[in-house]
Amino acid sequence: ARRRFDVAFARIRQEFTAKFRLLFDGGEADLVHQENGVRIEAVPPGKNTRALSLLSGGEKSLVAIALVLAIFELNPAPLCVMDEVDAALDESNSLNFSRLIVEMSRQVQFVLVTHNKVVMEAAELLHGVTMREPGVSRVVGINLQQADELLQQQSG
């Protein structure tokens, strides 16, 4: 069991660093196995703050995405469902995220719940969920333009 953890940890650590660098266009990241657990180290490119706490909300989000996808790669399923992991990302980080998803989609089928237009553009298929009648959900297949209207409906 100890051996299996070491193998798993080494794999996750490697994947985490790789995905971090893809999402941040550089920078340094690592996972450190210490006595009290596993500590995350992450430094966006050009910055030098080692403390994870000092990172911004969006930066922490991106680190989190690198981490969950690294753990995913340990037992890569044919399907990955992600619910609004991109909520705090600005446009540039959203683009990096969607590029990584498109790259990984050569082996993995993705279902992404999102409000993010950049991420929607990476999808081949959009499922529009609506609640025209309060409390009752319905689903309709839509394209990007309809998605825009769907998200603007109920406005005003």
Add this chain to the structure above:
Amino acid sequence: ARRRFDVAFARIRQEFTAKFRLLFDGGEADLVHQENGVRIEAVPPGKNTRALSLLSGGEKSLVAIALVLAIFELNPAPLCVMDEVDAALDESNSLNFSRLIVEMSRQVQFVLVTHNKVVMEAAELLHGVTMREPGVSRVVGINLQQADELLQQQSG
């Protein structure tokens, strides 16, 4: 002290219900003082789920905004600074939020950190924070169109 809590609680409760109904265009909400603390009840219009936990991410966000602003009204300062409270809101809820802010801004000066275009449109003044040089922040006064470009820079 007991008396002061009761007065405060009654005030917050009233404000919470009022702001909830403004943000949700209806619905019911209340704060209940029980033995183990203060419980939040919130039901969006037309729905009937009493359990707060079953609400969506965006709905919980909107309930949270109603709550923080209700507590704010207890000791209303001339200034209110909010950091990305609107991150999970869709376009329609963002509009309701910005309308409430504009209404309250007749007595309160607001500084809103946001990525949300609908909320930006409610501001008279935009401060664009940039980091052209990694790790070094600078601020420039910008208009809505420049904000668009600022948020798209570093893309691609």
Add this chain to the structure above:
Amino acid sequence: MNLREIKIAGFKSFMTPTSLQFTPQVSAVVGPNGCGKSNVVEAIRWVLGESSAKALRAARGPDVIFSGTDAHKPMGQCSVELVFDNSDGTIGGGYAAYSEISVRRQMTSDGASVYAINSRTARRRDVQKVFRGTGLGARSYSIIEQGLAAQLVTAGPESLLEQIEEAA
């Protein structure tokens, strides 16, 4: 292997039977706040055997059955079915021969669940067995719920250690 279709009937806000069809690559689920997107994600976890009500934002099991609105009465049962294309034989064992595998769960308001694999009644552990080795499961990293990622990063070193041990 890939997911072809989800059929949801009576689960949470999906009062009317609803079908979502998927492509093998990237799909997005979009819509306003509170319209039911996370409910779709939870439906997938639920049919794969999620047994904790709390993990589905509910207090008790039957809370996931459509509980009615101002205009509609509550329902007495709900069901979710997943249909997978297995023509590449990813799912092995007893179902390796099937090019299509469907998994279904139905719950009645007393909280009792009935599972089915390719229309034959099964137990929850049979469903979990089908997906063993594929990396898919209610608690695997193949389903990342709203807020999980952020929580992983802020939770602290002991928490992360546990998560990695569990995944290993």
Add this chain to the structure above:
Amino acid sequence: MNLREIKIAGFKSFMTPTSLQFTPQVSAVVGPNGCGKSNVVEAIRWVLGESSAKALRAARGPDVIFSGTDAHKPMGQCSVELVFDNSDGTIGGGYAAYSEISVRRQMTSDGASVYAINSRTARRRDVQKVFRGTGLGARSYSIIEQGLAAQLVTAGPESLLEQIEEAA
């Protein structure tokens, strides 16, 4: 009373002295992830007397001083100044006569802080006294940090009771 200007020098990512000017109504602070927006909010809390490093996402007090980048050396001190228009006399007491009130805090890398009100040296509690009764303060509901609102709703009844008791 309203906020006219914030001057930030050396606080977190604001290496170069920076000034933000405000209108009496609604201002928005915008920009990409990690560019420094939340740092501005924390600068306001800090100058109003925030003494907990953790509340500013830091481990120790001096962590809020610009710590350098690949291209720049760390700084030895930082300061934040707020300038308020008090022509409506909202701030009473000893400063009621001033139509403009400025509050400044400077910290050196040994962690020692020096406060000033209208350029005269003051103590932290003098600064807090200036704003007493106005509803403004490092820990008041006038400054709502990133994530606070969501946390309030999910934290549970005891937590919310404490928050309300504190506000009362």
